[in-house]
Amino acid sequence: MPHRPLNPGHLSTGKGPLYQLPDGRWQEGNDPPVPEDYYREDIHRGIYFLRKNSVNKYKILVAMDSDVYPQESWLKEYEGVNIFKSSYVPQGNEYPLPYYRLAAAYRDSINSLPDEEWICYGYTSDLICANGWDSHIVETINARGQDHVYVPMFIETRSGGGQPPYQSIWDIQATPELIWNEWRRYICCHALTMPEPSSRQISEHDLDKYIEVANQREMPPFVVEMCGVRDLGYYDVMFMKAKYAKQAGFSFGFGFDIDFDNRLGHIGLQKVVCTKSFVLHCWINFVWK
Secondary structure (H helix, E strand, C coil), X not given: CECCXXXXXXXXXXXXXXXECCCCCEEECCCCCECHHHCCCCXXXXXXXXXXXXXXXXXXXXXXXXXXXXXXXXXXXXCCEEEEECXXXXXXXXXXXXXXXXXXXXXXXXXXXXXXXXEEECCCCCEEECCCHHHHHHHHXXXXXXXXXXXXXXXXXXXXXXXXXXXXXXXXXXXXXXXXXXXXXXXXXXXXEEECXXXXXXXXXXXXXXXXXXXXXXXXXXXXXXXXXXXXXXXXXXXXXXXXXXXXXXXXXXXXXXXXXXXXXXCCCEEEEEEEEEEEECCCEEECC
């Protein structure tokens, strides 16, 4: 779980080293300290739902940039959560820098693990897993074997797409046809679209209702495609043995995550998409506690 405090989704970067003060606030460069409430919706929420909604208990490795300095007590309230520091130090000419830092966080943390360790690549701290999401993945691993990559269905909240008639889908009631056919055709093929409400906030209840509607469509329990194809499977939240990630290798810069999916395909790995497993990437306010 790569994470840089004060930067939702890890996709922006600040002006300098990031220090956590004894009172829990973070300070970046010479900027004023930021209270915890500013960023608490990210890493704490991600860990909370992994613990609450997973059938299995996972070791969580929070991969930090080399210039992030948390207090020793940070995240210690969560059992099984450890901090890992990336070795990557920006040289000043990498653009866009967040995509170098994020790629390095993945690379260094994965390379630190034994080859036979199961990893979940791409589980960023701004994701929310649905209830029982991993049970379907483990069942499929047991059925298909350990020499594949396994992914859940990736859901993203969206207000619309670029093609008519779905330029705007605010407050539209989802249906199985819209979820699996229309919105995949006109908005995004390799992620399921969840319409954003005009209130700009959703809850776990809303996510559960959306999944209930999606499951009304008769889908095979899994669909197999080559890594790098992305007809149905996303390039994030990928379960695999660490040795396969190391064998594929890592690139830096914009598009590194898509390139990683492609690299897995180049070494002959298939992606098994579990159609009854769901993870949400939420762009708007997710009301939880």
